[in-house]
Amino acid sequence: PKSTEDIAERPQEASDVNRIDHVVAVLSGKGGVGKSIVSSLLAVSLRRKGHRVGILDADITGPSIPRMFLPKGTIQLDSDPLGILPATSRTGIKLMSINLLLRNESDAVIWRGPLIGRAIQQFWTDVVWGELDYLVVDLPPGTSDASLTVMQFLPLSGALLVTAPQSLAGMVVHKAAQMAEMLQVPLLGLVENMGYFVCPDTGKSYEVFGPSHADELARALRVPLLGRLPIRPELTQLSDTGRIEDYPAEEFAPIVA
Amino acid sequence: PKSTEDIAERPQEASDVNRIDHVVAVLSGKGGVGKSIVSSLLAVSLRRKGHRVGILDADITGPSIPRMFLPKGTIQLDSDPLGILPATSRTGIKLMSINLLLRNESDAVIWRGPLIGRAIQQFWTDVVWGELDYLVVDLPPGTSDASLTVMQFLPLSGALLVTAPQSLAGMVVHKAAQMAEMLQVPLLGLVENMGYFVCPDTGKSYEVFGPSHADELARALRVPLLGRLPIRPELTQLSDTGRIEDYPAEEFAPIVA
Numbered sequence: 001p002k003s004t005e006d007i008a009e010r011p012q013e014a015s016d017v018n019r020i021d022h023v024v025a026v027l028s029g030k031g032g033v034g035k036s037i038v039s040s041l042l043a044v045s046l047r048r049k050g051h052r053v054g055i056l057d058a059d060i061t062g063p064s065i066p067r068m069f070l071p072k073g074t075i076q077l078d079s080d081p082l083g084i085l086p087a088t089s090r091t092g093i094k095l096m097s098i099n100l101l102l103r104n105e106s107d108a109v110i111w112r113g114p115l116i117g118r119a120i121q122q123f124w125t126d127v128v129w130g131e132l133d134y135l136v137v138d139l140p141p142g143t144s145d146a147s148l149t150v151m152q153f154l155p156l157s158g159a160l161l162v163t164a165p166q167s168l169a170g171m172v173v174h175k176a177a178q179m180a181e182m183l184q185v186p187l188l189g190l191v192e193n194m195g196y197f198v199c200p201d202t203g204k205s206y207e208v209f210g211p212s213h214a215d216e217l218a219r220a221l222r223v224p225l226l227g228r229l230p231i232r233p234e235l236t237q238l239s240d241t242g243r244i245e246d247y248p249a250e251e252f253a254p255i256v257a
Numbered sequence: 258p259k260s261t262e263d264i265a266e267r268p269q270e271a272s273d274v275n276r277i278d279h280v281v282a283v284l285s286g287k288g289g290v291g292k293s294i295v296s297s298l299l300a301v302s303l304r305r306k307g308h309r310v311g312i313l314d315a316d317i318t319g320p321s322i323p324r325m326f327l328p329k330g331t332i333q334l335d336s337d338p339l340g341i342l343p344a345t346s347r348t349g350i351k352l353m354s355i356n357l358l359l360r361n362e363s364d365a366v367i368w369r370g371p372l373i374g375r376a377i378q379q380f381w382t383d384v385v386w387g388e389l390d391y392l393v394v395d396l397p398p399g400t401s402d403a404s405l406t407v408m409q410f411l412p413l414s415g416a417l418l419v420t421a422p423q424s425l426a427g428m429v430v431h432k433a434a435q436m437a438e439m440l441q442v443p444l445l446g447l448v449e450n451m452g453y454f455v456c457p458d459t460g461k462s463y464e465v466f467g468p469s470h471a472d473e474l475a476r477a478l479r480v481p482l483l484g485r486l487p488i489r490p491e492l493t494q495l496s497d498t499g500r501i502e503d504y505p506a507e508e509f510a511p512i513v514a
């Protein structure tokens with residue numbers, strides 16, 4: 001018969017050792033507003049305060065997280081009996097993304113919804129995250145399979161909304177907020193990105209994508225406006241070359257307080 | 258028995274009267290680089306040359322086309338025995354989008370892949386497009402259900418790739434180009450958007466999102482670089498208020514030649 005010894009010996013799975021306190025999704029509905037940048041800077045700021053942090057890149061067909069943290073945009077992942085070992089960034093942030101499983105980061109992943117949903121579930125159950133204070137989940141654009149799977153399958157503490165100044169972006173963010181409400185995911189707040197650009201010569205700031213609608217949008221969605229990020233060429237440069245952890249991100253300090 | 262009279266009387270469907278010469282998809286893989294803007298300006302430029310033009314908005318969960326052409330971002334659609342009648346813009350461009358079927362443009366459409374695929378198929382078969390010289394198909398980000406359905410189901414003449422200066426965008430555009438090749442969709446060329454911003458005070462141009470990689474990318478994908486669009490606040494303003502047909506779009510004249 002099976003003794004208690006045997007049970008203790010049974011091959012454990014990743015989910016037996018994973019202890020994740022808070023799971024926070026970063027959501028917008030609209031592509032290109034800066035969800036990946038905000039997810040990354042949120043993780044970096046939390047890490048700087050001494051928390052144990054991971055990022056789950058749920059954008060299976062357009063992943064950007066590895067490129068933001070790893071100089072070559074990819075590395076070889078290991079696995080052990082428990083499951084897949086995530087990559088670890090320079091400052092110790094755990095990273096998991098489909099791009100870490102591809103031979104080339106620019107190879108296409110041409111999958112329909114069900115496969116996308118299954119991949120995200122495996123990122124949650126089969127990756128050895130270990131003990132984390134925060135897991136940030138970077139969602140792709142749209143309100144389809146990836147977002148549904150994350151909201152229905154992961155124990156989310158809440159979602160951070162990201163918008164940009166264009167009123168078109170705000171219209172799509174409304175859709176994403178409505179989805180979160182329908183799936184009972186609490187909205188933690190709104191961050192507006194690319195609100196203005198400061199001309200290096202004149203020091204003047206220009207609203208290149210038009211005036212901000214962030215206050216209006218935050219009021220309409222009944223969430224706090226947590227911050228506004230300007231367009232900073234230095235940030236594009238660092239995020240394109242795997243060095244986002246070098247960005248001071250002082251705009252994020254109040255957000256993680 | 259059925260006489261030929263009977264057959265002539267049978268209720269026709271939209272596909273019996275639709276005659277579309279060229280179907281062009283606009284693709285990038287990456288969100289927010291300007292696919293909808295490029296789709297719209299392409300349609301506007303083709304219309305100005307006297308062509309009969311339509312736009313099929315295949316971004317079911319993040320549609321932007323109606324907002325670019327219609328002042329309120331939406332309109333009540335009619336239908337007739339043949340099928341759904343598309344909206345018509347001020348200058349006569351036919352438009353079809355999920356947002357035209359919703360009560361409010363900011364309502365969420367929370368659908369998994371199969372429903373998204375079916376909706377796009379219906380936009381092709383059930384909408385009374387009539388006789389068009391060009392149908393522009395605005396694709397959502399990603400390489401999943403919507404793009405697969407468009408590439409497998411619609412008789413595409415080719416696809417226009419849209420990128421932005423960030424090398425991260427270029428990496429994702431590679432994925433989309435690979436998908437088009439695998440599905441035998443000819444790549445017509447590359448357009449780089451948001452390449453630079455001209456400071457109104459100094460007249461100097463700034464590469465806010467970093468230096469352009471468009472030449473390298475076009476060479477790597479073996480496609481012609483058709484044009485580079487700057488960031489123009491006037492364009493954001495017109496596209497946010499349904500007046501994109503007022504934009505001169507002289508950058509597009511060489512593209513449609």
Ligand SMILES: Nc1ncnc2c1ncn2[C@@H]1O[C@H](COP(=O)(O)OP(=O)(O)O)[C@@H](O)[C@H]1O
Nearest residue numbers: 032033034035036037230231232235236423425
């Ligand atoms: N505030 C900013 N300043 C400079 N570049 C930015 C900023 N926000 C985003 N970017 C750049 O724009 C691109 C799109 O941002 P990303 O975070 O990938 O958007 P999303 O995840 O919403 O698609 C990235 O390449 C990033 O480098």
Ligand SMILES: Nc1ncnc2c1ncn2[C@@H]1O[C@H](COP(=O)(O)OP(=O)(O)O)[C@@H](O)[C@H]1O
Nearest residue numbers: 166168289290291292293294487488489492493
């Ligand atoms: N060249 C440009 N100048 C000014 N605004 C732009 C430009 N290109 C895009 N935009 C704005 O940026 C937003 C994103 O563009 P969009 O065409 O919706 O991107 P995509 O379809 O790739 O997600 C839109 O609100 C649009 O108004």
